[in-house]
Amino acid sequence: MIYLYDGQFDGFLTCIYHHYYDEKCDGIYEEKTYDPKLFEITRFIKTDSDKSTKVHQAMLDQFSEYMYFNIYHTFLSNIYDKDTMLLNCLEIAFKHGLATDRMRTLDAIFQVLKIGRQVGFEKHRFMGLLRFSDLGHYLYARFEPDHNIISLLGEHFSDRFREEKFIIHDVRRAIAIIGHKGQWLVTDFNHIVDDNLLDEEIFFRKLWQTYFDKIAIEDRTNLKLQQNFIPKKYRKHLLEFGANTNKSI
Amino acid sequence: MLENNMMERLGILAESAKYDVSCASSGVEKKNTGSMGNAAACGICHTWSADGRCVSLLKTLMSNDCVYDCAYCINRSSNDIVRTSFTPEEIAQITMAFYRRNYIEGLFLSSAVEINPNHTMEKILKVLTLLRHEHRFSGYIHVKAIPGADQMLIYQAGLLADRMSVNIELPSESSLKLLAPQKQSQKIFLPMAQIRESIIRAKEEKRHYMSAPSFVPAGQSTQMIVGATQDSDRSILLTSEKLYKTFNMKRVYYSAYMPVNKGKNLPDILTAPPLIREHRLYQADWLLRFYRFSAEEILSEKESNFDLDYDPKFHWAINNMHLFPMEINKVSYSDLLRIPGIGPTSAGRIIKQRHLIKVGFEDLPKMGVVAKRARYFITCDGKFFGIKSFDIASIKNAVNPIPKHTQLSFF
Ligand code: SF4
Numbered sequence: 114m115i116y117l118y119d120g121q122f123d124g125f126l127t128c129i130y131h132h133y134y135d136e137k138c139d140g141i142y143e144e145k146t147y148d149p150k151l152f153e154i155t156r157f158i159k160t161d162s163d164k165s166t167k168v169h170q171a172m173l174d175q176f177s178e179y180m181y182f183n184i185y186h187t188f189l190s191n192i193y194d195k196d197t198m199l200l201n202c203l204e205i206a207f208k209h210g211l212a213t214d215r216m217r218t219l220d221a222i223f224q225v226l227k228i229g230r231q232v233g234f235e236k237h238r239f240m241g242l243l244r245f246s247d248l249g250h251y252l253y254a255r256f257e258p259d260h261n262i263i264s265l266l267g268e269h270f271s272d273r274f275r276e277e278k279f280i281i282h283d284v285r286r287a288i289a290i291i292g293h294k295g296q297w298l299v300t301d302f303n304h305i306v307d308d309n310l311l312d313e314e315i316f317f318r319k320l321w322q323t324y325f326d327k328i329a330i331e332d333r334t335n336l337k338l339q340q341n342f343i344p345k346k347y348r349k350h351l352l353e354f355g356a357n358t359n360k361s362i
Numbered sequence: 363m364l365e366n367n368m369m370e371r372l373g374i375l376a377e378s379a380k381y382d383v384s385c386a387s388s389g390v391e392k393k394n395t396g397s398m399g400n401a402a403a404c405g406i407c408h409t410w411s412a413d414g415r416c417v418s419l420l421k422t423l424m425s426n427d428c429v430y431d432c433a434y435c436i437n438r439s440s441n442d443i444v445r446t447s448f449t450p451e452e453i454a455q456i457t458m459a460f461y462r463r464n465y466i467e468g469l470f471l472s473s474a475v476e477i478n479p480n481h482t483m484e485k486i487l488k489v490l491t492l493l494r495h496e497h498r499f500s501g502y503i504h505v506k507a508i509p510g511a512d513q514m515l516i517y518q519a520g521l522l523a524d525r526m527s528v529n530i531e532l533p534s535e536s537s538l539k540l541l542a543p544q545k546q547s548q549k550i551f552l553p554m555a556q557i558r559e560s561i562i563r564a565k566e567e568k569r570h571y572m573s574a575p576s577f578v579p580a581g582q583s584t585q586m587i588v589g590a591t592q593d594s595d596r597s598i599l600l601t602s603e604k605l606y607k608t609f610n611m612k613r614v615y616y617s618a619y620m621p622v623n624k625g626k627n628l629p630d631i632l633t634a635p636p637l638i639r640e641h642r643l644y645q646a647d648w649l650l651r652f653y654r655f656s657a658e659e660i661l662s663e664k665e666s667n668f669d670l671d672y673d674p675k676f677h678w679a680i681n682n683m684h685l686f687p688m689e690i691n692k693v694s695y696s697d698l699l700r701i702p703g704i705g706p707t708s709a710g711r712i713i714k715q716r717h718l719i720k721v722g723f724e725d726l727p728k729m730g731v732v733a734k735r736a737r738y739f740i741t742c743d744g745k746f747f748g749i750k751s752f753d754i755a756s757i758k759n760a761v762n763p764i765p766k767h768t769q770l771s772f773f
Contacts, residue, residue, distance in 0.1 A: 215718045217711065218725045241408040241418075245463045252462065269402070273501075276397045277462070317459045323369050327377040328421065329412035332620055332635055338414025342407070353409055 115155040117144040118196075122188055125196055126165035128158045129203060141196035148193075175210045183229030186236075189261045190228050198224050236265040242347055243270075243281065244356075247314050251278035253306055255350055257285050264299050266290065271297040282306070310359060318358045325353040371446045372456065375423040378437055379472055381617055390524050390580040392500065399461060399468070399501030401524070406467050419470040419504065420460050424448055424485055428474035432531070432542040434590045436622045437474045447476060450488035458497050468502030468524070469493070475508060483511035483519065490522040502580070507557065509549040516553055520560055525580040525612070528553045530605065533598045537591035540627050554609045557582045561610070581612035588643060589619040589636040590628060594666035596657070599646055603657040606650065616643045642668040649675055652706050653699045671762060676702045679739055680754050686739045687746055691716050702761075703736030723747050735761060 114136060118124035120143040128141045144157060172181055184202065187195055201221040206213045216222050235258055243266070245252040252274065263283045270279065271292045281290040282302055289302030348354035394400045407416035425447035426437045436443065453471065460466045471489060476482050486505050493499040504525040507516045520526055528550055532538050535547050557578060564577035584605060588598065602614045618635040621628065646668070649655040653675070660674050661667070669677050679686065679702050688697055690712060698709035708730040712721055715729070723742040726733040738748040738757045749756055 212718070215714050218715065218719075218728045223728050237404070237406070240402070241406040241464075241467075243464050247462065254464070269400070272394045273400045274398060274462070275394045317456075317463065320369055320372060320456065321460060321463070321465050323373050324376050324420070325409065325411065325417070327373050328380045328417065329415075330380055330620065331413075333413040333415075333637065335414040336412060339410045339412055342410040342414065342416070351409065 114138045115140045115142060115147075115153050117142055117147055117155050117157045119143070119160055120145060121160060122185070123162055123165040124158065124160040125188060125199070126168040127161050128196075129168045129200070130161075130164035131158055132200065138200070139197075141200050142193075143196070146193070171207070176206055177211055177214050180206060180213055182233070183226050186229035186232035186265075187225045189265070190232050191260050192228060195228065198228070232260045232262060232265075235260050236262045238347070239266060240269055242343075242351065244350055244352065245279065246310065248306070249311060251280060253280050253282070255282045255284055255306075257349065258283065261286065263288060263290055267292065267297040267299065271295055280306075308359075315358060318352050322352055322358070368452065368456075371448060372422065374444060374446050375426060375448065376421065378426045378474075379421045379423045379470075381620060390502065392579075394500045396494070396498030396500040398458070398497070399499050401468070401500075401502045408464065408466055418467045419502070420457055420466045420468070421470040422448070422453070422472075424450075424453065424471060424473035424482070424489070425476040426474050427476050429477065430475050430542070430544045432545065433623060433625045433628055434541055434587060434619065438623065441623065450485055450492055453489045454492040454497060457493060458499065461499070461501055468504070470504045472506040473508070475510075479508045479510035480512055480515065483508045483515040487515055487519045487522075490519055494522045504580075507553045509545065509553055511553075513553075513556055516556060517560060520557060520577045521575050523578055525583060526557055526578045527583045527585065528557070529585045530601070531586060532591055533586050533588075533593040533601045534591070537593055541590060551609075554582065554584070554605075558609045582609065583611055583613040583615060584609075585615040585617055587619050588616050588640055589633075595639070595643065595646075595668050596661040596663075596666040598643060599650070599657040599661055602647060603650055614647060616640050616647070638670045639668065642670065642674060646674040649678075654696050655700075672758070673702075675700075676735070676761065680758065683754060687741045687748070688739065689741050689744070691720050691743055701736055701739045703732035703734070703739075705730070 116128040116131065116138045118128050118141065125141065128138065132138050140153075147155070149155070172184070176184070184199060184206075187199055187202075192198075198221070202225040205216065205219065205221055209216065213222060217226055239256060239258060239262065243254045243256055245254045261283075263281065263286075266281060267290050270281065270290070272295070274292065275295050277292075279290075279292045280302075281292075283289065287301060287303050288299055290297050290299055343354075350356055352358060390401045392401045405418065407418050409417045411417055425445075426443070427445040427447060428435070428437045428439050431438045431440050453469070457466075457469045461468070469489075471486060473482050473486060476485070486508070490503065490505065493503065503523045504527065505519055505523045507519065507526045507528045509528060516526075530547075530550055531542055531545065538545055538547055560577045561581065564575065567574035568576065586598070586601070598616075605611045605614050618637050618640040619629065620635045621631045621633050624631050646660050649660055650657065655678070660678060668674060672680070679700070685700070688701060690698070695709055695713055698704055698712060699706065704712075711729040712731075715721055715725070720743050721729070723733070723737070723745070726736065726742075738760070740747075749760055
């Protein structure tokens with residue numbers, strides 16, 4: 114039996130609920146992207162917040178914070194099988210509770226820790242790599258992460274920019290964080306932000322580029338090392354790597 | 363407001379600051395208590411420059427107009443270069459503009475000694491006051507304490523900065539005399555001691571009143587230049603160890619000397635910067651801070667310099683083969699730390715898991731152990747996975763075979 118769901122965390126947790134209290138399943142997939150296999154029987158599980166809350170609470174009660182975050186991070190990953198991997202991991206974790214932390218060599222656990230780490234890593238990377246433009250009324254940043262990490266950035270930036278209005282826009286997923294006065298939410302977002310920049314914005318962008326060029330020590334030039342830290346795919350929205358100074362990034 | 367030669371001045375002053383190596387913004391975790399800014403304990407890199415270094419802070423000098431004449435420094439008074447300065451307002455403005463756009467994590471402000479130490483320190487303090495009070499900036503700020511400046515100025519700066527540093531510049535008194543005669547080591551140690559005292563006092567007071575002001579919560583650091591003088595690696599490491607112990611330094615940074623000046627007491631201007639040596643020093647520094655090694659153990663009296671081909675821990679292990687192989691399921695945490703290929707994280711994981719299930723060789727990669735390094739030094743449940751001949755030369759060669767191109771010689 115394969116459970117299909119709407120792609121939201123609550124939906125996934127509802128599947129877990131059904132797995133335990135209704136009918137055991139062998140796999141969980143997001144309905145939208147599910148690639149049907151011959152002989153696989155599927156069933157769509159409707160999100161039910163009572164059920165998902167119960168599972169969620171059980172996770173908080175029984176797992177370490179470390180394990181919990183790795184599970185959540187893995188859920189946000191762009192890996193096709195992630196929900197099924199999580200199912201396998203949760204079966205062990207609900208059996209062993211806190212002792213699960215000591216079982217990192219089991220494949221089902223190790224996979225989740227590994228992917229969780231990658232997602233956490235991408236989040237951390239974008240805490241540094243996001244670039245905001247001052248568009249006059251608000252700060253605007255555009256980005257294209259591999260994993261669905263936008264919700265992980267909300268707290269950091271809304272604290273940091275406590276008195277600003279800001280938008281963080283995941284262009285590929287067409288969602289955004291809207292933040293204002295320490296509050297924030299994630300919402301669908303399809304607006305095209307206009308490219309008329311203030312002089313001051315252009316000035317500081319150029320100043321940043323000047324700064325960036327000057328701080329490298331020529332005798333130590335090491336483009337390979339630079340590339341390891343900042344692969345090409347992350348450079349698109351970065352001024353210092355050639356993004357257009359006169360357009361919003 | 364936006365003066366047109368700001369671009370040029372930032373170019374000059376940032377370029378002058380680029381040899382200052384401490385870029386880390388890590389060490390404090392703080393929420394926004396003002397209007398803008400917070401700090402993450404793990405440190406955040408915002409980009410990487412062409413030399414592969416993490417860019418986290420706006421790192422610049424306030425001024426490069428120096429009254430001192432340190433032999434190794436591009437800004438020494440006897441050099442004929444363009445002299446320029448920022449006003450405190452300008453620094454604060456650029457910092458805020460960069461920070462809002464998430465270009466940077468904060469500011470690292472240093473300066474040449476402009477007019478005199480007090481004048482310079484006053485300007486640095488002004489920047490701090492503007493950022494903290496006027497802009498209500500809560501992000502990370504690291505400033506230099508200028509040796510010779512009034513204690514009161516340094517104290518006030520410490521109340522507003524996250525980190526302060528005084529550069530020791532060179533690893534020994536004699537080297538200082540030779541290359542920076544205007545900087546006596548006593549003058550350098552004085553503010554270090556003052557900062558240490560103030561940190562201890564502030565922590566003590568915080569224990570009694572939550573609202574007591576903190577003093578450089580991210581601690582103090584220092585930096586020294588490597589390769590401008592004859593000091594050995596061993597004497598450098600011993601100096602670092604003393605700095606950590608005496609002043610509770612958070613970090614000692616090492617900077618491979620880049621010849622920028624000619625001088626009779628300096629290495630030839632064409633000397634390549636000793637980058638590998640610098641790298642080995644950083645590795646050894648880690649051993650001091652996180653691996654419970656002492657400087658004496660890392661480089662004993664018999665050898666004063668690192669083997670550039672092998673990292674210091676491996677080098678130590680090879681010289682202490684009588685301690686190996688160690689049984690991974692038995693030895694203590696501190697002993698695990700001494701095994702090449704194992705670090706604090708993987709050692710912690712091994713300890714955690716072995717209570718439950720014995721750790722086998724195939725588990726090691728999942729624990730984050732570099733198995734191809736560790737295998738020569740361990741047994742897993744009594745079994746040895748290294749090479750047949752347990753001798754030093756074969757292990758050395760297996761870990762770091764001499765590359766082909768150095769074996770061939772064209773001359
Ligand atoms: S005091 Fe600092 S800036 Fe001035 S010459 Fe010495 S090292 Fe250079």
